[in-house]
Amino acid sequence: KAGVTQTPRYLIKTRGQQVTLSCSPISGHRSVSWYQQTPGQGLQFLFEYFSETQRNKGNFPGRFSGRQFSNSRSEMNVSTLELGDSALYLCASSRGGGGTEAFFGQGTRLTVV
Amino acid sequence: AQKITQTQPGMFVQEKEAVTLDCTYDTSDPSYGLFWYKQPSSGEMIFLIYQGSYDQQNATEGRYSLNFQKARKSANLVISASQLGDSAMYFCAMREMNNNAGNMLTFGGGTRLMVKP
Numbered sequence: 633k634a635g636v637t638q639t640p641r642y643l644i645k646t647r648g649q650q651v652t653l654s655c656s657p658i659s660g661h662r663s664v665s666w667y668q669q670t671p672g673q674g675l676q677f678l679f680e681y682f683s684e685t686q687r688n689k690g691n692f693p694g695r696f697s698g699r700q701f702s703n704s705r706s707e708m709n710v711s712t713l714e715l716g717d718s719a720l721y722l723c724a725s726s727r728g729g730g731g732t733e734a735f736f737g738q739g740t741r742l743t744v745v
Numbered sequence: 746a747q748k749i750t751q752t753q754p755g756m757f758v759q760e761k762e763a764v765t766l767d768c769t770y771d772t773s774d775p776s777y778g779l780f781w782y783k784q785p786s787s788g789e790m791i792f793l794i795y796q797g798s799y800d801q802q803n804a805t806e807g808r809y810s811l812n813f814q815k816a817r818k819s820a821n822l823v824i825s826a827s828q829l830g831d832s833a834m835y836f837c838a839m840r841e842m843n844n845n846a847g848n849m850l851t852f853g854g855g856t857r858l859m860v861k862p
Contacts, residue, residue, distance in 0.1 A: 663848045675836065675852040688847040720788050726848045732778060732797065734840070734850060736790035 634659065636725045638737035645744050650711040653740045657704050657725030663687075664706035665734075666698060669720040678721075681706050710742075718744045748772060749837055749853035757859050758827045765812070766822040766856045768837030776842035779820040780850065781811065784834040793835075796820055798842075824858075832860045 637656040645651050657664050665688075666678040677690040681700035698708040710717055722739045750769045758764040770779065781793040796804045796811045804811045812821040824831055834857050838850040 665848055665850070667850075667852075674854050675838075677849050677851070680847045680849055682847065688845070688849050690849075722788075722790060724790075724848070724850065732795045733792075734780060734838075734848065735792055736782070738787065738789040741788065 636723060636735055636737035638721075638723055638740050640740060641738065643740060643742045645713050645742065647713055647715060647744055649713050650709060651713060651742060652707055652709045653721055653723075653742075655706045655708075655723035655725075655737060657706070657723075658735060661725040661727050661733075661735075662704055663726040664700060664704065665724045665726070666706070666708050667722045667724065668692075669722060669739075670718075675722075678708065713744045715744050718742060748851045749839055751835075751837055751853035751856050753856045754854070755857040755859065757861055758824075758831075759861050760829060761826055763823060763825045764827055764858065766824070766835050766837075766858065768820045768822065768853060770818050770820060770837070770839050772818075772839065772841055774841040774843050774846075778840045778842065779811070779813070780838040780840070781809070781820075781822045782836045782838065783831075784836060784855070786833070790836070794822065827860045829860050829862060832858060834858075 663682045665680040669675045680688040684700045695711045700706045720739045724734045777798045779796045783791045794806045794809045808825045810823045834855045836855045837853040
């Protein structure tokens with residue numbers, strides 16, 4: 633059974649650009665959550681998508697957005713990148729019923745220069 | 746208010762010894778789940794163990810066990826027979842099961858465990 637796949641693994645962007653990250657959850661999982669991890673702020677929840685609908689959102693500016701497709705794959709987009717957006721972005725895959733599972737991908741390490 | 750607190754930023758343990766990583770939490774939701782994850786330097790978050798608030802017994806998974814003390818709101822991770830490969834960051838996380846929370850996890854600040862040969 634394939635795990636959670638995040639692409640790309642590494643990314644370098646320039647301030648002001650936009651970026652799109654992708655997450656393919658475990659087969660059968662309908663919930664995808666996104667997290668930002670930085671040394672200063674730790675792990676912070678960005679948003680969750682379930683059955684193509686955003687179910688929950690963390691305290692991030694509108695530059696951070698996401699979507700989910702009918703096959704449960706999810707993308708997150710960050711527009712007008714700032715230096716402070718440099719972070720490890722992790723996505724978590726769950727069945728969706730608030731159960732006991734939350735499996736993470738390997739993350740995308742974004743560097744903004 | 747911080748919901749998950751890990752008070753040990755870093756810890757050393759001798760190889761083959763047991764180690765306890767502390768985690769306290771705060772919630773008013775009677776139904777919740779507690780997770781522990783391992784994050785090696787590669788960055789991937791590896792699921793270790795889960796404890797539900799209504800589970801009668803402490804969770805165990807191989808060398809990992811969770812010392813769940815509900816009245817104290819603590820969920821400490823115990824790693825038995827430490828191995829060099831256990832050196833990593835360890836995160837405690839909580840999911841509140843009310844309808845508004847979805848699958849959102851709230852994480853503690855983490856504990857860096859270093860296993861000495």
